Amino acid sequence: MSEFTWSNSLGLEATFHSAMLRVYRTARDECGYSATRFLQATRKHGGVIYAKRLLAMPGTSEGFKRLTEMRRLDIAMESVILQPVFRPLFTEEELVIAQRRLDEARASYNQ
Numbered sequence: 001m002s003e004f005t006w007s008n009s010l011g012l013e014a015t016f017h018s019a020m021l022r023v024y025r026t027a028r029d030e031c032g033y034s035a036t037r038f039l040q041a042t043r044k045h046g047g048v049i050y051a052k053r054l055l056a057m058p059g060t061s062e063g064f065k066r067l068t069e070m071r072r073l074d075i076a077m078e079s080v081i082l083q084p085v086f087r088p089l090f091t092e093e094e095l096v097i098a099q100r101r102l103d104e105a106r107a108s109y110n111q
Contacts, residue, residue, distance in 0.1 A: 017047035
C-alpha cells in the first residue's frame, strides 16, 4: 500500500485525518495511553481508510477496549466518526457499527 499523502486528500478527509491524529494525542496526553500502532496506521493509510478498516474488523480494537476501561469513549475513533461533520465520509452500515460499539461499551459501564 502506498503512504497517505495530502495531495490525494480533500477538505473533509484531511480534517478527519487531523481528528484521528488528535485521538492519538488526547489518549496519550490525558490518559497516558500511547496507541503507537493506531498512529502509525493512520499516518500510513490516512484517517478515513484506517477508520474504515477498523470498522470492518470483527469486534473492537485493543485501543477501543482501553478507552472503554478508562471511560473515555468521548475520544474514541467511533465517537469522532459519528460527529455530524464527518458522517458523510462513512456508509450507513459503518455508522451503525460505530454507534453499536459505543452503545455496547457504555452498557458495560453499569455491569
